[in-house]
Amino acid sequence: MERRLIVPVAIRFLLLIFLSISFLYLSGCSGCSRSGSHQPRRTRSNPADKAATAVNPSEPKPTLTQLGNGPTEVRMKKENGVYKVPVTVNGTSMQFILDTGASLISISSTEAEFMMKQGTITDDDIVGQSRFQDANGDISPGSIIRLKSVQIGDRILENVHASVVSGAKAPLLLGQSALSQFGKISLDYRRNIVTFD
Template sequence: MIVTGDDRLHTLRVGQLTPDGVRLISVRGDSAVVEIDGKRQTLALGQRVVSKSSPDERARIVIEGDSRGHFVVPGTVNGASMRFLVDTGATAVSLSAADAQRAGIDYKKGLRGQSNTANGIAPIWIVKLNSIRVGGIELSGVDAAVHESEMPFVLLGMSFLNRMQMTRDGSRLVLERRY
């Protein structure tokens, strides 16, 4: 199931196209590959998520909440694929050292600091991301915190979300780029 720019949920067969041009390429186990504007994107099970905007609209995405009410969405940091968890409680986009390295970030050149996490105080490095993309929204120069501990997701924190208009509609979260 895919949520598209027309804000409708579509169930597709492989090869089928939604009215606004999102094509289902393949389904394998717990993931699906879709094609949007010629670019392929892999979605994990439960990520009934993707929105496509037409060029004359402000960039926006619609994220369907999972069974626990979390908003998980695929995207990229500096072109490297990541899974993001929308986290309004995180001051900045937060990623693990392993994710930072996959994205080509030399995080130890960043500003060293500390973060108060649910697990206590943790050392971090503050960096600027060259590029962060979620759906059709791409931003540059976004502050991020790199943690040396493992993290199951990249936290999509307020350094990204502050540039969005966020609207909750039932089990959906709509992010629309403000600037």
């Protein structure tokens, strides 16, 4: 009789140990959220990637010109859950997703090829190669290019870097390489307006 009681107690003890180890592993997982879903971990940057994206000291620095006075208001358009703003890049009008989480302006290889055919981007504008990681953790190869002008409303940013990501479906992202140059930015979701002060 005593032997039959020992077996269930031993099984419960082993199950408790297993559950404790599983809980400790999951609570220490940096890619797990409270909801229990697992997101891929970010990969560590490769020193070779940093060297490829390093800015050449002789490269001209971005400069901002404002054609009008005071704050600049630009209308946003909500599309599929994201906000897009009209941006003119090297004279070509496009709709960019306003993305404060992106480090660079990002365009697809399709857009870059179109601009090369139009002559608004040349081989001289390619400043390096790199790999880019998206929000899902996927890594794509790409190029770093210099854009001669990026105009939003009455503000023109010249000599700014952008990434060209391989893939026709890569979205157009207006990232920090441009947004940080504009200073204070405020969003009015009721009026669908972004204001650059």
